[in-house]
Amino acid sequence: MxxxxxxxxxxxxxxxxxxxxxxxxxxxxxxxxxxxxxxxxxxxxxxxxxxxxxxxxxxxxxxxxxxxxxxxxxxxxxxxxxxxxxxxxxxxxxxxxxxxxxxxxxxxxxxxxxxxxxxxxxxxxxxxxxxxxxxxxxxxxxxxxxxxxxxxxxxxxxxxxxxxxxxxxxNTLYSKFMVSSDNFVVNEDCVVCRKCERHCPVNNIIIINGDPVFRKRCIGCYGCINICPKKAINIGKKTEDTNRYFCPDYSDWKAKGLT
Ligand SMILES: Cc1cc2nc3c(=O)[nH]c(=O)nc-3n(C[C@H](O)[C@H](O)[C@H](O)COP(=O)(O)O)c2cc1C
CATH class of the missing domain: 3.40.50.360 (Flavodoxin domain)
Known part of the structure; x- marks a missing residue:
């Protein structure tokens, strides 16, 4: 398994x-x-x-x-x-x-x-x-x-x-000081597609009055930032100019004959 x-x-x-x-x-x-x-x-x-x-x-x-x-x-x-x-x-x-x-x-x-x-x-x-x-x-x-x-x-x-x-x-210092739900910002490009909400493994994101709201349980996987199709989620201003990355799906990859 x-x-x-x-x-x-x-x-x-x-x-x-x-x-x-x-x-x-x-x-x-x-x-x-x-x-x-x-x-x-x-x-x-x-x-x-x-x-x-x-x-x-x-x-x-x-x-x-x-x-x-x-x-x-x-x-x-x-x-x-x-x-x-x-x-x-x-x-x-x-x-x-x-x-x-x-x-x-x-x-x-x-x-x-x-x-x-x-x-x-x-x-x-x-x-x-x-x-x-x-x-x-x-x-x-x-x-x-x-x-x-x-x-x-x-x-x-x-x-x-x-x-x-x-x-x-x-690792202990990282978990204590670097993983936080506090610094997420969502800009006006957000189309409320809810991909971030669906993807978050710990249900840290909920939609309230049409906006994604971050609760206090982020584990720092950065899935939400990377999955957002509009690049609308950032950590303060620090990630605004950074690329996003999400791995291709294995079955799509295989269907293209790439493995
Ligand atoms: C919070 C965080 C910390 C990371 N720390 C390391 C690290 O210490 N060393 C490293 O080589 N990669 C590090 N990475 C990169 C990831 O381990 C790597 O991209 C991984 O394959 C992501 O896997 P996933 O797509 O299954 O989440 C880190 C990524 C994140 C989000």
Whole structure:
């Protein structure tokens, strides 16, 4: 069973690719969060969790969900971390969580995909993103699918205690000071298509009197900003001149014969 959480489609693309190539089922953790469903999963094949890296780690909300989840059937979990550039030191926290659940870690894969972090700038154009998916991510996904299909267990990566501790502090500081619902602004280009409201995995956006209103539960996935077809959502003025990015749908990609 392939579980995924995704703000802008990269981890969903990875999960759907793997489900297709491993002839397995795909389950959206976005839906589980959005509709407050019970996180209980059963699979005879290994579990695979695909999720993005935020400030060096899997999103806190996903770690919390996985800690609370019940897994029945297979005892093995693989993790696929989609990220924009660097590897990160999240392996120890995933290993600990996996063994606390009396499960076995099959391995952690890093999958480089286009950057969606609008606050950092450097968002690729549509063409550059598609090039990156086709020539970097897809070949790597074939390799990941093959490893999982063989049921191989990956050796533990090099995890230096200092880097791990540092990444934990960076992540804590990031979650505390950088993730906020306060700075979203919606400009007059908004056509109230409600895509942001539908897409938000934590129901942080509601439409009141014809305007999107942000509540206080943002997890910083930036899905709303990137999915808005009018580029009407910004974080203050900081993102006004930045590109937007949303990953193509895997089934459309496949229909075009791109994999
Ligand atoms: C809040 C936030 C923090 C991020 N932090 C990192 C990071 O530490 N390292 C990195 O390489 N990419 C980082 N990224 C980029 C995403 O991990 C990357 O684009 C990912 O594939 C997005 O996946 P998704 O489309 O499934 O949400 C960050 C993105 C966001 C929104």
């Amino acid at each position: 392939i579980l995924f959480f995704s703000g802008t489609g990269n981890s969903k693309f990875a999960a759907e690719f793997l489900a297709d190539h491993l002839k397995d089922k795909c389950v959206s953790l976005n839906e589980i969060l959005k509709h407050k469903k019970e996180p209980a999963f059963r699979s005879e094949k290994p579990f695979v969790v695909c999720a993005p890296i935020y400030a060096g780690r899997f999103p806190n909300i996903i770690m919390k969900l996985l800690r609370a989840a019940q897994f029945a059937g297979s005892k093995r979990i693989y993790y696929v971390a989609t990220l924009a550039s660097k590897s990160c030191s999240c392996e120890q926290s995933l290993r600990k969580m996996t063994s606390d659940k009396r499960m076995e870690m099959g391995g952690l894969f890093f999958l480089t995909m286009p950057n969606n972090y609008v606050l950092g700038g450097n968002i690729p154009s549509k063409d550059d993103a598609e090039y990156q998916i086709k020539y970097v991510a897809v070949p790597e996904l074939y390799r990941i699918a093959e490893t999982i299909e063989m049921n191989d267990v990956l050796p533990e990566g090099e995890n230096h205690a200092v880097t791990t501790a540092l990444s934990s502090s960076v």
